[in-house]
Amino acid sequence: MHDAPKAGDPRPTHLLSVAPMMDWTDRHCRALHRTLSACTLLYTEMVTAPALTHAEDWQLKKMLDFSGPEHPVALQIGGSDPAELAEAVRIACAWGYDEINLNVGCPSDRVQNGAFGAVLMKDPDLVARCCAAMMEASAAAGGPEITVKCRIGVDDQDPQAVLPDFLDRVAAVGVRRFAVHARMAWLKGLSPKENRDVPPLNYPLVHAMKARRPDLSISINGGIQTLDAALEEIGGGAGEGGAAGVPLDGAMIGRAAYHAPDLVLGSADRRVFGLDVPDVTPEQAVARYMPYVEEMLAAGVPLHRITKHMLGLFTGRPGARKWRRVLTEESRLEGAGTEVIVKAQACVAPAD
Template sequence: MENAVKSQIDISSRLSVAPMMDWTDRHCRYLHRLMSQDVLLYTEMVTAPAILHGDRDRLLGFDAAEQPVALQLGGSDPAELAQAARIAAAYGYREINLNCGCPSDRVQSGRFGAVLMEDPALVAACCAAMIDAVDIPVTVKCRIGVDDQAPDVILPTFLDAVSAAGVDRFAIHARKAWLQGLSPKENRDIPPLDYDLVFAMKAAFPHLHLSVNGGIGSLDEAEAFRDRGMDGVMIGRAAYHTPADILLDADRRIFGKSQGRTVEEVVALMLPYINAHLNAGGRLHQITRHMLGLFQGRPGARAWRRHLSTHAHRDGAGTEVVETALLQVTSLAA
């Protein structure tokens, strides 16, 4: 791995948008990149078997404008993951991230996701195989433990074993995952957050690049975590539902760059992208569903959401739907 590439991706991971199933697809990432040039973006989780046996261009294709973008892989077979990582690296991803945090039933039955917290040695073997296969960083996103595990015991054991395999960057969702008794949605809210444990891991493993994830809803909170010594902050639902609040000022506040675009400028820049998608046979709502929260908290936000929700699904819907929705916002703001 070239040091310059690794250094740049480590910088980008000061603030990242979490991988989120059904949300962080290529259209969402294109939108987010228009709002921040520096934030690290992640794909939805893609399983290694899907890459090996499925439509690779559909699963792995992305617009070069999304960079820096990382692929999150799901799996637990070192050989499969190594092969999938090699294929993905050829598409130009800047990082491969192994999912050790997703608590869904499908993930458990496939022996990957959060259940891997129970087997640090297997995670280490998986990561070692991927590191041998690619020249880009291999990272891990994990929980602080699962079910009846003691987080203050398993998390340092996990970090020690996996870092020994060559992983030096982790994103830690500061909640347990309860694989029995809670739904995936409940696992995002009900288990209590333990930020203090994540801070303790940073103190215990100062050589590792650690990002904190879970329940973080603003740039103010992100800056507070970095002020307390965390290398990075990963934001999930807030970055999706209120992207302007998180992303438009991120380059200035987190990366020391100049002020970014306005929301109106972002919408205008989305129009050519939307047209290209429609000309390729796509439908408007596949993109606009990610744009509903753009004006959250501003006058006209409800009119924006209502117009897009009502009209974007209709046959033949085009960019005029977005332009009309924007006019409703700007007229109220005038």
């Protein structure tokens, strides 16, 4: 597999990223996604600052450990206390992440009750203080860039007024990279699941923010289902096509990248990052993933925790349903090993 970008590499990894998703983008998911794309920026699940600052060593390892091939990888942290976030960053810097991101977009009740996530859109000055503390802690530890993922507003806010003010206030302390979920978060009356679909998308507003603040790196998130759609938002990526309006600096794909990872990521290094490499097939991804699976099994990880992220491979191929069924049912059997993956793959028809 070709090499991932290194420090100083001119290829911006944030051109394409896989969004942080609770219960999905764990280290096993990221290891699979990395078999398909060497360049795409991969985010962790959100980890709260209190969880990090109160954790014992074994708990930190469980929350923060990842394998070297996962680079470039970003840690997302949730919190609203500047001192606590700074301490969380100090701890996380020892693990070697390529980016640390502050969550200002999650609409769940648990996050609201903790006074962080999307509710922080109501207090941009607090977000700015949090980011300033995080940046100072990261700089002192020789750590990575601090970034922000946000919504365009919450509840009855006017996004046309709220988003530019939010970006200005947070950028004033030195944050230069934002990922914007192009929907409002309706904290009253909608579930977290509904907040991913019901509030209408407002892509033009995000593009307008890039036109207004060309000095900032702005990526777009929300509703992007295909690599073609991502390329439209970023102006065609590496010399391909073009987008209406001002091209954005990156596109962040969530559920589509999880449910059909080969369709979204298999050609990303060529189409988005401009590498002269062949696209990665699902079969190649499985073969590349096998050594990781064996390593995790040897470490005592149950097979089903690893293979659940593989279910979306072979989407649209004859036999994909049998692939999913074999993995789902037989990966939970006592002593299940890589032979289950081999058996499941035998159910899939060869590619045309």
